[in-house]
Amino acid sequence: MHDGVIAWLRAAADRVHAEAASLTALDQAIGDGDHGINLDRGFAAIVAMLDERPAPEDGTANATATADLLRQAGKTLISKVGGASGPLYGTAFLRGAGAIGAATDPSSGAAFVAALEAAAGGISALGKSAEGEKTMLDALFPAARAARAALDGGGSIVDVTGAARDAAAAGAAATIPMLATKGRASYLGERSVGHQDPGATSATLLLTVLAETAAAGSSDAAAATA
């Protein structure tokens, strides 16, 4: 799990960088045109943090170490991103870290689902926002529900993260006809309708990379066992 989280964060930084311009373009339509720029700066800082971080000693790459890594990533986002997305994503990582730290097996699907639920709940509490208001929660809450259902159905970590990704993507697409009632897009009133929410889009991007990382980790493990 520990290596998996590092792989996810690095891959997410690459994808955020590649998609920064398109995220910013979405934000220009209904926000203030900086979402991709800010997230790119935050994830670049996470990569710098990972580069400087000493490798955990043998046997310490457990739930505590993984939680600590996510907590540092969250603090980095809060310190570097600014805007609303810095505190919101940062809090999501801090809450996720708490759930992972409490998990018996941090690499299990159950730990991921608990972390995703905690992350979405943290954003909702801090932003005083709920589903249906055209925010990142419109990707994250459906993702958490789908992941929980996949887990309850006996799905593997690949199944569970894949379900989260698919539900997030559908949730992000469903923000297009929504009227924004929170965040800067709410100032537009009816004119916010017809645009996909940048926050829901970036949340989907992070979950997409997570599902890819889980799938790659699983095929690595299969290759190692074979």
Add this chain to the structure above:
Amino acid sequence: MAANAPSHAMKKLINKVDDLVPESLAGLQAAHPDLVRIDTEQNNVIRKDAPKQGKVGLISGGGSGHEPMHGGYVGMGMLDAACAGNVFTSPVPDQMEAATRAVDGGKGVLHIVKNYTGDVLNFEMAAELVAGEIEVASVVTNDDVAVQDSLYTAGRRGVGVTVLLEKIVGARAEAGAPLADVKATAEKVNGQGRSMGLALTSCIVPAAGTPTFDIGDDEVEVGIGIHGEPGRRREKLAPVDDMAEWLVTPIVQDLGLKGGETVLAFVNGMGGTPLIELYTAFNSVNKILGGQNIKIGRSLVGNYITSLEMAGFSVTLLKLDDELTKLWDAPVHTPALRWGV
């Protein structure tokens, strides 16, 4: 990053996009070494003689691109520190924490926050970081009548009133008032002031390199904020008398202003509109208010809370009484506002 590539649409006085904010702050310090110093680690503008013992510290902050707000208002009789974020992006809690510690003179610190989700969240986190060590109060400005204040928006934005509030509350703090009184004056100013703005052109966020919104040669965006976020409606370009009416009427209605009352009238440029036009707009505002027997007791005209190079203007009206008038007239010495000294 592709968004950093030079664009034919962007012509700005910049070395490197990433250096714009720190180099602008360095220039502010070089031009006004007697008034401010810069915390270069944090991109904070600090009053030269801070912390002032026995005085409530006043801090504001927000995204850059609104100059002279807020760094230009640091100095005697106004702010003790201003936190500069990236262009149109709220600063982060670390900056606000450092500024709070730098200006605490033992009587507590007031955070002046414009009502944008990011600014509010980051200032809340900063207040938590010093909880138990420094007494922090906050006031959130939300004076923009273009936005419905309802469950269905993030609430009204903080715009022009913020400038007036920083001046008036700065005078109160300079006179040695305790934190609770300083905060009460801040709430009073916010409660008695309203604003609305319009744009003739968009602006270009340097890191994006392209205009934030498209607008036709004959169009006006009415009800804009200060971040290039589009307004609530589009109108055809009209005589300035008409455009002033679009802004003044909703403010007068919202404030419930009646004949015989006195206001501070503030006509603010968005950054790309010359003073000849701003004074023309003030003339229009004066005629409209005069027609309703509303008296202009004090005035302010110029570029004070801007959106980069956006053309356009906003109107702010603040109901005046003797207390607020006296505090407005009190001496101030900052890079952008100076009188009485």
